[in-house]
Amino acid sequence: MRRKTSKVALNLILLVLGIVTVYPFVWMLSSSFKQNKEIMALQQYLLPQQFITSNYVNMNAHFNFLRFFVNSLFVTIVVTIAVAYTSTLCGFVLSKYKFKGRNLLFGFVLSTMMLPWCVTIIPKYSMIQSFGWMDSYKALIIPALFSGFGIFNMKQHITTLPDEILEAARIDGANEFFIFHRIVLPMAKNGISSIAIFQFLWTWEDFLWPYLVINSQEKQLLAVGLKMFNGQYSTDYGALFAATAISIIPVLLIYLFFQKQFIAGIAASAVKG
Amino acid sequence: MKKKLLAAMAAASLAVSGLAATNVYAADEPFGDTIKYDPSAEINNGEDITVELWEWGSDDLFQSIIDGYTEIHPNVTIKLVNNPWEDYWTKLPLSLDGENGPALFNVHNSYHENLINYMAPLDIPVEDLEADFTGVEAHVIDGKVYYTDYGMMTGTVYYNKAMWEEAGLTEADIPKTWDEFREVAKKLTIKDGDYLVQAGLSFNDDFHQNYLLGLNYQLGENLFLEDGKTPNVTSDAMKQVMQMLVDMYEVDGVGSKDFGEKCADTFGQGMAAMVIQWGHYYNTLNTTWSDIDFGVFEIPTFDGEPYAYNRYNGESTFGINKNAPEDQQAVAQDFVKYFLANDDAQVAFNLAMSTFPAKKSLSSDERILANPSLSVLAEHIDHYIWPGPMPSTVETSLKTAGQDIFFNGVDIDTALESAQENMIRDMKNSSFQSVENLYAYAK
Structure with missing residues (x-):
């Protein structure tokens, strides 16, 4: 009986927390069908009093939404795949190979996570400028190819894979390339999924770096476009909410599809240090 | 509509x-x-x-x-x-x-x-x-x-025409002086006991921009001293303006610091009858708050013959x-x-x-004068003054001073002195030089 009561109480707490977490999203979604004056009115209602779709229809008035969306999708997918691959590769080397300076190298990787991004952004900007990569996706993709967080996470994850499997493959004549691609990668799919989800989210939402290095409207990303709704004196909230509602669809889909692997991956990488 | x-x-x-x-x-x-x-x-x-x-x-x-x-x-x-x-x-x-x-x-x-x-x-x-x-x-x-x-760009008074008519006011009641303005604001205020239903005037979150950094000129006081660098916000003129704001809320009761977070929104929401805003508000009213039937008049003065009507940017x-x-x-x-x-x-x-x-x-271009927020400025536009590209600390320090007065019970003298000290400290390395001396009617 006592156990049942605490279970109900726990579920109630979780329900309240769930509502608190989801409510702003529902409010934003609902407000994307309201006029600005209703969004800013003193008397607030969750559902639109006057339902309009013009915020969605006129989304392109501020920028070419579809273009920005596709650009973001392209850059995010490329960076996510690249980071997932390089993180797994580096994680494999750092966890399964024994060589001099391995811990030092790993410490160096960890140290990159400890530097605040605002410290590196100016030198990074100057480097990109001197390489002549401004206004090009090279400036977005190449500096993002390696992730300290990804390498750390994958090292932790791959450490949990039994050495015996890799040894058996070597005895059977498998080379390192084969072992990595045919054994390690499939066995690390939970860890890869969690890295991929994190990286997808970060790249999709990243605003400042794409804004600084991309000038052409036809190459610009969605996160930058969303900022265009904030004017000097006012904000077009209706259009902003409509664009935001659509912009989070890829993130939701990614999370829905990889939810199981994500949780398993996070749990696995936390098991062993 | x-x-x-x-x-x-x-x-x-x-x-x-x-x-x-x-x-x-x-x-x-x-x-x-x-x-x-x-x-x-x-x-x-x-x-x-x-x-x-x-x-x-x-x-x-x-x-x-x-x-x-x-x-x-x-x-x-x-x-x-x-x-x-x-x-x-x-x-x-x-x-x-x-x-x-x-x-x-x-x-x-x-x-x-x-x-x-x-x-x-x-x-x-x-x-x-x-x-x-x-x-x-x-x-x-x-x-x-x-x-x-x-x-x-400068400030003008926006008023809600429907509220104006309901209060029995006509075009002839458009105030020219601050005393008249305060009387009109009282007439526009609606209360249910002590509970404010409709503010005659709101300046919440905006008093520094539209009052403190402008009305000092009406009283013949610049924002900066003769060296063009030292702020002059502890002047008697500034204290008088600040006192007037306090009196409008606390003596006249035409508004309240707790009645709406931002006066621009409060006016748009139909909760305040008057608001002083800069030119950009005309476009905001026509786009975001298109239900409000509003009129515009020039900012009142203390005596009808100001040194300058207001600050512009x-x-x-x-x-x-x-x-x-x-x-x-x-x-x-x-x-x-x-x-x-x-x-x-x-x-x-x-x-x-x-x-x-x-x-x-x-x-005098007719297309310009067709915009009421601009036409009300036409007669005295040469009597508006620009102090120069002021560092942001001038605005933020005065905003803090006002908040201290209204919300933290700090007296006017102390709050303005604190603002003055803050500005001097922040502007230590600034190259800012006031251009108030270049005003056409500079003393």
């Missing part, structure tokens, strides 16, 4: 038609007042060239003037790059520091210190600029002008990147000249921003 929408549509079409008319200048005839633009002059020897123009906010407006210019010079391509307002000020200086920055960029004078070192002076003689535009002298640095104002002409290649700079110089000489572009930009034209010949 319909009337408001029609008015907004009319204003928008006026702005666009004004710009569409820029194409009229695609002829060979030189145009302009003192600053003449000759469309027949070849640009870049007729060879193709591309320059970038960075701006924030108003794509259509900028694109229209670009279209007018490129129609005259088909060999020139001007690539418009739109930016979000806040982050523009991070990206622009970084870009101007390198070789690939935009040749042309939109300027806001509040970022003067961050941008001026990257700007090339205009190729137009200062005396020509002064002949055509108001306030140029304040922009002269070592005999050169890097940018000037195309429009002047200029909307700036484009900046030219001194680090851009020479051929691009030449195009940029030509484009700015085209903009300054082109009356229709000037009208369109001023209507879009709800600023009073700095171009002297346009002060």
Whole structure:
């Protein structure tokens, strides 16, 4: 009986927390069908009093939404795949190979996570400028190819894979390339999924770096476009909410599809240090 | 509602038609007042060239003037790059520091210190600029002008016409003095016991911008001392203005610090009958708060004969990147000249921003006077003063002072002294120099 009561109480707490977490999203979604004056009115209602779709229809008035969306999708997918691959590769080397300076190298990787991004952004900007990569996706993709967080996470994850499997493959004549691609990668799919989800989210939402290095409207990303709704004196909230509602669809889909692997991956990488 | 929408549509079409008319200048005839633009002059020897123009906010407006210019010079391509307002000020200086920055960029004078070192002076003689535009002298640095104002923005009183009529007020009741204003505000206030139902006036979150940094001039006191650097916010004039604000809420009871977070929204929500806002609010009312039937009148004065009616701030002409290649700079110089000489572009930009034209010949332009927030300024526009591109601490420190007075029970003298100390500390390394001494009626 006592156990049942605490279970109900726990579920109630979780329900309240769930509502608190989801409510702003529902409010934003609902407000994307309201006029600005209703969004800013003193008397607030969750559902639109006057339902309009013009915020969605006129989304392109501020920028070419579809273009920005596709650009973001392209850059995010490329960076996510690249980071997932390089993180797994580096994680494999750092966890399964024994060589001099391995811990030092790993410490160096960890140290990159400890530097605040605002410290590196100016030198990074100057480097990109001197390489002549401004206004090009090279400036977005190449500096993002390696992730300290990804390498750390994958090292932790791959450490949990039994050495015996890799040894058996070597005895059977498998080379390192084969072992990595045919054994390690499939066995690390939970860890890869969690890295991929994190990286997808970060790249999709990243605003400042794409804004600084991309000038052409036809190459610009969605996160930058969303900022265009904030004017000097006012904000077009209706259009902003409509664009935001659509912009989070890829993130939701990614999370829905990889939810199981994500949780398993996070749990696995936390098991062993 | 319909009337408001029609008015907004009319204003928008006026702005666009004004710009569409820029194409009229695609002829060979030189145009302009003192600053003449000759469309027949070849640009870049007729060879193709591309320059970038960075701006924030108003794509259509900028694109229209670009279209007018490129129609005259088909060999020139001007690539418009739109930016979000806040982050523009991070990206622009970084870009101007390198070789690939935009040749042309939109300027806001509040970022003067961050941008001026990257700007090339205009190729137009200062005396020509002064002949055509108001306030140029304040922009002269070592005999050169890097940018000037195309429009002047200041505060006016917006009132809710329906509330005005319900209170039994007519056009004849429009107040000229602050005493009259306070009486009108009392009539517009509705209370249910002690509970405020409708504020006669709201200045929440905005008192520093629209009262403290402007009404001091009405009492003959500048914002800065004679050295042009030391803030003067502990003056008797400032204390009198602050006391009036406190009295309006606490003695007259026409509003409350707790009645709405921002006065601009409170007015739009139909909870306040009057609000003082700068020109941009006219556009906000026509777009966001289109249900409000509003009127506009000029800011009241203490005695009818103010030293200056209020402070204004200029909307700036484009900046030219001194680090851009020479051929691009030449195009940029030509484009700015085209903009300054082109009356229709000037009208369109001023209507879009709800600023009073700095171009002297346009002060009685009927398209400008059709905008009520501008027409009320026309009579005394020469009695508005610009203190220069003040560092942001002047605004933020006075805002804090007001908040301390209203919310933390700090007395006026202490709060203003604290603001003064704060400003002096923050402005220690600033190159700011007030230009109040250049006001036409400066004492």
